[in-house]
Amino acid sequence: MPKDLKTKPTRKLKTYQTSLGFYDQAVAAPSMKAALDAWGAKSNLFHQGAAKETDDPDIVAATMASPGVVLRRPVGSDGPFTEHAKLPTDLIDDEAKPKPKAKSKAKSKAKPKKPAAKATGKSSREIDDRQARKAAAAFEKEERRREAERRKEAAARAKERARRDKAVASAQAALDKARREHDTRAEAIDAERAALDERAEAEATRWDKQRMKLAEAVRRARE
Numbered sequence: 001m002p003k004d005l006k007t008k009p010t011r012k013l014k015t016y017q018t019s020l021g022f023y024d025q026a027v028a029a030p031s032m033k034a035a036l037d038a039w040g041a042k043s044n045l046f047h048q049g050a051a052k053e054t055d056d057p058d059i060v061a062a063t064m065a066s067p068g069v070v071l072r073r074p075v076g077s078d079g080p081f082t083e084h085a086k087l088p089t090d091l092i093d094d095e096a097k098p099k100p101k102a103k104s105k106a107k108s109k110a111k112p113k114k115p116a117a118k119a120t121g122k123s124s125r126e127i128d129d130r131q132a133r134k135a136a137a138a139f140e141k142e143e144r145r146r147e148a149e150r151r152k153e154a155a156a157r158a159k160e161r162a163r164r165d166k167a168v169a170s171a172q173a174a175l176d177k178a179r180r181e182h183d184t185r186a187e188a189i190d191a192e193r194a195a196l197d198e199r200a201e202a203e204a205t206r207w208d209k210q211r212m213k214l215a216e217a218v219r220r221a222r223e
Contacts, residue, residue, distance in 0.1 A: 013135050015063045018051035022088055023072040026054070026081045028063035028139060038070050038146070067135045068142030 016035035017026045029035040032046050032053075045051035054060070062071055062081045071081035074088035 012132060013064065013067055013139060015054050015056075015060045016051060017054045017059065018045050019075050022075055023085060024075050024077070024081070025070055025072050026059050026063050027070045028060075028067040028135065030136070030139065034139075034143075038068060038143075064131075064135050066142075067139035068146070 013028045013030055015026060015028050016032065017024065018035075018039060018041075019025070020039065020041075025039060027035050027038045029038055032044075032051075035051070036045065039045070039051075041051075059081055063069075066083065069083055071083055072085035073079045073081050074085060077088070
């Protein structure tokens, strides 16, 4: 069998970029969907025009060095993308003013770098098969790590939910038990009250008869 038929197909990675919150974010992923998953996006940022594929050589190099890892830089800046970026230094200023300057700087710096990529005989988005397999393997490793983290968080939430459900069930059981005890005591009190009412009524009847008999005796004695 030819050697190339035994080789597992390699998923070509591309670099995608977006802006979320205080950061520009970039990631090397095999598809837009994989990029959205890595960013934790709840909607399709590509359809909304908020995300794009980029061929900027610096950004591509940074993301390909850590496939699947979301890299960041302060929003609107033209600095390098890193895994642990600092917050923008001008948060208290008007965010609308510095952005045009940052974009113009990014464009002016990106243009002279493109010929350098051509001088190597490859475009900034091309890597050889060995590099592609290495990058794809790194991406899948990061994807597995991220999935394991999601499963761990889901398990923690399930454990907390089970603990809460058990506490609620225990409290409800205690309430139900107390209610049954109260109902039993209330029924005993009602029974005692009914017996007292019956005794009181019997005593009233007995007294009426005795009173009338004795009163009649007093009347006769006075005649």
